[in-house]
Amino acid sequence: MPAERLLDDNVLLEELRKGTPDAVEMLFDRFHSKIYSLAMSILKNESDAEEAAQDVFLTVVRKADTFKGNSALYSWIYRICVNTCLMRLRGKRRGETVSIEDFMPVFTEEGMHASLIDDWSKEVERKALDKELGQVIRRFTENLSEKYRVVFVLSDVEGLSNEETAEILGLTVPAVKSRLHRARLYLREQLSRYLREGKAE
Amino acid sequence: MNCKELVYLLGDFFEGSMEEHLRQELAVHIERCEPCMNFLKTYDKTRILCRQIQPEEIPEEVRNRLKAFVLQKAREHHRDIEKYLERAARERREQVADILRAYVANRLSMTMNLLFRTHRDRCDRCGAFLKGLNGGKAIPEIPPDIEDHIAEFLEALPPGESPVIG
Secondary structure, three states, X not given: OOHHHHHOHHHXXXXXXXXXXXXHHHHXXXXXXXXXXXXXXXXXXXXXXXXXXXXXXXXXXXXXXXXXXXXXXXXXXXXXXXXXXXXXXXXXXXOOOOOHHHHOOOEOOOOOEOOOOOOOOOHHHOOOOOHHHHHHHHHHHHOOOHHHHHHHHHHHHOOOOHHHHHHHHOOOHHHHHHHHHHHHHHHHHHHHHHHHHHXXX | OOHHHHHHOHHHHHHOOOOXXXXXXXXXXXXXXXXXXXXXXXXXXXXXXXXXXXXXXXXXXXXXXXXXXXXXXXXXXXHHHHHHHHHHHHHHHHHHHHHHHHHHOOOEOHHHHXXXXXXXXXXXXXXXXXXXXXXXXXXXXXXXXXXXXXXHHHHOOOOOOOOEOO
C-alpha cells in the first residue's frame, strides 16, 4: 500500500485494526514527538515521559478497534496521553507547585490597579526567540499545578482551540477559558517579576 | 468598566468573543489608563511568547528505544489477536461438527431435534446438504458457507439447552 494513504486518519485506523506493521510505524512517526512533548510538559521528567509514551501507544493500538471516530484521531490520542500522564501524576505528590493566587493581579476597592504595571512587551521583542527566555517560561509553567498547566499547554503551547481542549480534558469551554486566563495572568506576573529583577541586577 | 473588570475580560478580548459594547468600553478605558494599556500589551505578549516555546524534543536514543518497544508490542498484540481468532474459529468448527455428528447418529436432544429438523426442512441454504447427510455415517468436509450458516443458527438458540444427548 502506498504510504501516503496512511496519512488519511480513517485509512490509518483501519490498517491499525488489521495490524498492518506499516500502520503502526506511521502512527509512531506521526505522533511520537507530540506525545513525548505533551508528556514532558505534564510529567516534567524524561523517564516518566518515556514510560507514559509507551503506555499511550499501546493503548492506541489496543483500542483502535473501539475508537468510534466521532472526534479527530489526534484529539483522541491527546486525550489518551493526558489521561495516562495524569494517572501517573496521581501516584506522586510533588511539593514544588506555587500558589497561583500569589500571582494574580491586585486591585483597590474601587477596582483600580493596586500595583505598578510596567510595559515590558517591547523589551522582550529582541528576546522573543531567546532560548533563555523560553527556558524561563517553561520553568514558570512547570511550577503551576496541573489543573492549570494541562489546559495552558494544550491551548497556548500546542495551539488547540478552547473547544478541543475542553473535549480532551472533559471540561466545559468556560472552565477551559477561565483556567487559561488565570494561567496567563500568572505567567504575565512571573515574567514581569523576572524582567524587573533582571533590570535591577 | 474599571481596571479589574477589564483584566477579567482580557481572555475574551483576545479571543474575539467579546460583545461589541464591552469592546467599546474597553477601548475607551484603555485610552486613558496607562496601567491597563501596559497590562493588555504584556498579557498579549505573554500569549505570543508561549506560542513560541519550542516543544521538548525527544532525544534520539529515547526515540529509537520507544519505537522498537512500540513496534514489538504491537506485533505481539496482533499475534495474540490472530491466535484468539484462530482459536475461536476452531471452536466454532468443532461445535458445528459435533452437532452434525449428533444429528446423523440421532443423538440430538428432543428440543434440538425438533428445531434442527424444522429448520432443515425449510432452509434452502443448508437443507439439501443436511438431507444428503442422512444416509451415511461419516461427516464429509463441511463447506465454509454451510458451516457459517449452521454456526449462526446455533448462536440463535435459547441458552441453557444441551443440544446433544450423552
